[in-house]
Amino acid sequence: MFFDSHCHLTDERFREEGADAVVARARAAGVVGMVTIGVGAADAEAALAIAERNDDVWASAGIHPHDATGADEDGGAALERIRVLAAHSRCVAIGEIGLDYHYDNSPRDVQRRIFARQLELARELGLPVAIHSREAEQDTAALIREAAAAGVRGVLHCFSSGPALLDAGLEADWYVSFAGVVTFRNYEAQALVRAVPAERLLVETDSPYLAPVPHRGKRNEPAFVPLVAAGVAAIRGEEPEAVARQTTENARRFYRLGA
Numbered sequence: 001m002f003f004d005s006h007c008h009l010t011d012e013r014f015r016e017e018g019a020d021a022v023v024a025r026a027r028a029a030g031v032v033g034m035v036t037i038g039v040g041a042a043d044a045e046a047a048l049a050i051a052e053r054n055d056d057v058w059a060s061a062g063i064h065p066h067d068a069t070g071a072d073e074d075g076g077a078a079l080e081r082i083r084v085l086a087a088h089s090r091c092v093a094i095g096e097i098g099l100d101y102h103y104d105n106s107p108r109d110v111q112r113r114i115f116a117r118q119l120e121l122a123r124e125l126g127l128p129v130a131i132h133s134r135e136a137e138q139d140t141a142a143l144i145r146e147a148a149a150a151g152v153r154g155v156l157h158c159f160s161s162g163p164a165l166l167d168a169g170l171e172a173d174w175y176v177s178f179a180g181v182v183t184f185r186n187y188e189a190q191a192l193v194r195a196v197p198a199e200r201l202l203v204e205t206d207s208p209y210l211a212p213v214p215h216r217g218k219r220n221e222p223a224f225v226p227l228v229a230a231g232v233a234a235i236r237g238e239e240p241e242a243v244a245r246q247t248t249e250n251a252r253r254f255y256r257l258g259a
């Protein structure tokens with residue numbers, strides 16, 4: 001059994017085929033659960049609709065750092081929409097939220113403000129957060145420490161940062177999720193994959209992006225999460241079945257999905 005802790009079933013690359021067909025293919029591959037990430041209110045509504053009609057799919061709602069500027073307009077109306085959607089019974093996390101200083105699609109101070117406000121929202125609602133961080137290690141680590149001290153739980157999604165952010169996440173007792181990048185021949189952060197305690201480890205596809213080998217460069221989908229789990233297992237020197245079982249248990253605990 002496998003659990004894809006982070007995918008984007010609402011992506012336009014799945015539209016022609018339809019998300020339900022993609023979910024069916026994942027089930028056939030042994031995937032017992034998926035969390036589809038809602039990036040912005042409209043996307044979160046679409047994600048929740050998929051979760052409503054599929055028992056093994058849950059959704060999240062959050063404002064991506066790329067869109068932080070828009071979230072700051074109209075007196076923060078976009079954040080209020082996220083708050084309403086987050087109350088849905090199938091919404092299991094706030095995310096993905098964070099900081100992206102690589103693309104800098106929104107000014108960094110606005111990114112930090114919108115990130116902090118959503119960490120506060122997660123605290124109020126008692127939901128965990130899914131963190132996107134790119135070239136923003138120090139600022140992400142600082143906000144994570146603050147949030148964790150206030151009782152917020154989270155996952156460093158698609159982890160590709162350095163040891164400083166990993167340490168901040170592990171000190172906060174947060175989870176760390178790896179994606180298909182771990183299967184790439186030029187992947188160099190094996191030590192970080194080994195540094196995560198077994199009970200804090202998650203796997204994801206982040207599909208349709210970042211397809212694992214041998215699908216690299218093509219459209220990714222949740223049915224490929226076993227390849228990610230196998231890649232993580234190889235790096236950690238563990239049995240693929242053990243990693244599959246452990247990461248599935250971890251995802252259910254993290255998202256509070258019950259048995």
Ligand code: NI
Nearest residue numbers: 006037096206
């Ligand atoms: Ni994502």
